[in-house]
Amino acid sequence: MILRVSRYRPGVDAEPVFQDYEVPDRDDWAILDALNHIKDTVDGTLSFRWSCRMGICGSCGMTVNGEPKLTCGTFLTDFTGPVTVEPLRGFAVIRDLVVDIDPFLANLSKVTPWLVREGEEPASEFAQTPEQLEAYKQYSMCINCMLCYSACPVYVLNPDFLGPAAIALAQRYNLDSRDMGDRFDVLSSEEGVWGCTFVGECTSACPKHVDPAEAIQRYKLTAALRSVLPFSRRRS
Structure with missing residues (x-):
């Protein structure tokens, strides 16, 4: 060969x-x-x-x-x-x-990819139901391989776009019942979900079936509702 x-x-x-x-x-x-x-x-x-x-x-x-x-x-x-x-x-x-993966890592850091808590730390662990785990489990399977970025025509043309993996990872924490963070400003920016034209190649390229295209479209709905109803729940 x-x-x-x-x-x-x-x-x-x-x-x-x-x-x-x-x-x-x-x-x-x-x-x-x-x-x-x-x-x-x-x-x-x-x-x-x-x-x-x-x-x-x-x-x-x-x-x-x-x-x-x-x-x-x-x-x-x-x-x-x-x-x-x-x-x-x-x-x-x-x-x-x-x-060079530095731009990719920079985009990941923008979405605060960790659990955000307010107030005192609890004395015991945060228990979750199977349903609560299932809400975000799909998006937690991302291995940061960057294949979705390479497949994304938006990112190839505009490196300032947050990109599929970063947005999917943000949704992983947005949908986590233990998280109290607010990622609205970064996700609803011009370089966030609204930069996506929904070609869907990111999902086709993902080897772990994360479906970042779905994560982006779901947060578009969240951002739109929150823009109209500022006090609406952030999770969707």
Whole structure:
């Protein structure tokens, strides 16, 4: 199998170029296995991110034949011809397949992605019913792989857009019965939910079935109701 890999060396290359590598066409190899084979036995200068190899850490996201994918869960057997591997789109390339994730992390921090409480800490843990857990569980499955950002045409054109994962994570806490935070100002801003044109590619790209498109549309309703009824409940 031929892997056509995007290569970029800062200070040396004016722009990314493609380099072809021949790798064993093994039935049990993911794209990440093929990249590690290249790194270990063919070209040690190839740079890319990976960690767990189990679809949990989210660090091995790349563009595979034009689509954002976790390379640990995308297999050589899924393809019949050369496989093109590029960095995630919408992010500045640091080197080869490694992209700058600082803007993504900055967007995450804007939505206060933690439980916000007011008053004294309780003497015991906050118990939740199964129904209360189910309200936000779907959105808690996000692994911050950034595939939804790479698939989102809005974010690619406007990096100031909060993006699907950040908004879905905000909803994870908005819908948590233990949270007392108020994320209205950041989510209802021009760079928040109203920047989304509801293409839905973020949901299609998500490997954990989080459905960030649904999270965005749900909060649009919340923001609209709150604009009309300022004292309406924030959870929806």
